[in-house]
Amino acid sequence: MQLTSSRPVHVPGPEDVVVPGQEDVPVLERELRSFFRRLRQWQRGADRVGLELDEHTFGVLSTVHDRGPSRLQDLAADLGLDASTVSRHVTALERCGLLTRVPDPDDRRARRVILTADGSAAWSRDREARRELVRRALSRWPADDRRRLTSLLTQLNAELATLLTEPEKEPA
Amino acid sequence: MQLTSSRPVHVPGPEDVVVPGQEDVPVLERELRSFFRRLRQWQRGADRVGLELDEHTFGVLSTVHDRGPSRLQDLAADLGLDASTVSRHVTALERCGLLTRVPDPDDRRARRVILTADGSAAWSRDREARRELVRRALSRWPADDRRRLTSLLTQLNAELATLLTEPEKEPA
DNA sequence: TATTGTTATACTCTATAACTATA
DNA sequence: TATAGTTATAGAGTATAACAATA
Numbered sequence: 001m002q003l004t005s006s007r008p009v010h011v012p013g014p015e016d017v018v019v020p021g022q023e024d025v026p027v028l029e030r031e032l033r034s035f036f037r038r039l040r041q042w043q044r045g046a047d048r049v050g051l052e053l054d055e056h057t058f059g060v061l062s063t064v065h066d067r068g069p070s071r072l073q074d075l076a077a078d079l080g081l082d083a084s085t086v087s088r089h090v091t092a093l094e095r096c097g098l099l100t101r102v103p104d105p106d107d108r109r110a111r112r113v114i115l116t117a118d119g120s121a122a123w124s125r126d127r128e129a130r131r132e133l134v135r136r137a138l139s140r141w142p143a144d145d146r147r148r149l150t151s152l153l154t155q156l157n158a159e160l161a162t163l164l165t166e167p168e169k170e171p172a
Numbered sequence: 173m174q175l176t177s178s179r180p181v182h183v184p185g186p187e188d189v190v191v192p193g194q195e196d197v198p199v200l201e202r203e204l205r206s207f208f209r210r211l212r213q214w215q216r217g218a219d220r221v222g223l224e225l226d227e228h229t230f231g232v233l234s235t236v237h238d239r240g241p242s243r244l245q246d247l248a249a250d251l252g253l254d255a256s257t258v259s260r261h262v263t264a265l266e267r268c269g270l271l272t273r274v275p276d277p278d279d280r281r282a283r284r285v286i287l288t289a290d291g292s293a294a295w296s297r298d299r300e301a302r303r304e305l306v307r308r309a310l311s312r313w314p315a316d317d318r319r320r321l322t323s324l325l326t327q328l329n330a331e332l333a334t335l336l337t338e339p340e341k342e343p344a
Numbered sequence: 345t346a347t348t349g350t351t352a353t354a355c356t357c358t359a360t361a362a363c364t365a366t367a
Numbered sequence: 368t369a370t371a372g373t374t375a376t377a378g379a380g381t382a383t384a385a386c387a388a389t390a
Contacts, residue, residue, distance in 0.1 A: 056380080081380095081381080081382090082381070082382055082383085084381085084382070084383080084384095085380070085381055085382070088380085088381090089380090107389080107390075108388080108389060108390085109387095109388060109389045109390070110389090
């Protein structure tokens with residue numbers, strides 16, 4: 001814990017809690033944070049990597065596509081955001097002509113958010129561009145490693161989703 | 173691409189670009205975004221999962237710990253943030269008593285950021301708490317799967333770091 | 345009385361630009 | 368003239384609270 005240390009990679013010291021069989025956990029914790037920081041960094045400059053839609057726009061459009069005509073609160077729940085926040089996003093995207101709000105036949109308080117033709121086309125283009133970025137990023141990887149990462153990440157997301165609905169909570 | 177679709181998981185349609193041997197890439201792209209959204213969501217409520225330090229504070233403290241007495245620009249580079257942004261964080265953390273700025277003997281324009289005893293102790297406690305969260309989150313996983321995830325995530329971060337210094341760019 | 349959605353407000357994080365002190 | 372760091376400012380994203388319309 002000394003201040004003058006200059007080790008760039010973590011080396012277990014006497015102060016570390018060592019759990020037998022879980023020696024990789026300290027590395028995993030570090031790599032998870034590193035990964036998150038990197039994703040956030042790149043997300044900020046989405047246009048600089050050839051994407052036409054920023055992260056929030058793509059997220060909203062994807063959710064509407066997956067859900068079909070959607071109520072605001074359902075979108076908010078799927079996105080993990082407050083309804084007021086999503087309302088702002090939707091308003092902005094409606095001004096851009098990417099989606100529109102139609103009356104909800106079942107509830108006159110609500111409206112249903114749907115994609116416009118432009119929104120659907122832009123989403124489709126961007127989705128393919130994002131997949132191509134992933135392909136290029138991992139172009140030097142063995143296909144098996146990439147598939148294993150896909151599988152583990154899918155399981156991890158499922159695990160985290162489960163934890164959210166349980167008495168326990170999660171990492172950052 | 174029809175608006176009335178309500179498939180929650182992506183099913184390849186006729187509009188999808190299919191790359192032989194890379195059929196998992198669409199899933200990977202989706203899971204990467206899902207993962208990022210989840211991490212961001214939990215990061216916002218760091219205190220609600222038992223952490224005393226928020227993500228930025230922990231990031232700055234970790235970087236200072238790893239680097240030792242650090243110049244502001246070096247911290248900013250490591251964190252992927254602008255120097256002005258880090259300057260604000262450091263000022264706030266100095267007010268909290270978690271770190272302090274001392275003169276740089278080599279350059280009177282600069283100062284070196286170092287951890288205080290309180291900062292070092294808080295960082296150490298929080299680091300262990302974060303590792304424990306990871307342990308609990310994956311407590312139901314086979315140890316081999318967890319180790320493989322650690323390994324693949326480490327490789328992925330290295331790959332992404334390499335891409336940053338090359339003519340190509342990256343995902344979001 | 346409760347719920348859906350919107351808006352007013354405030355707070356945080358971020359970068360750009362202007363500034364100072366030193367190199 | 369260039370660089371290290373700070374601060375003023377502005378913009379984006381977020382949540383809370385107050386509101387209107389409907390259930």
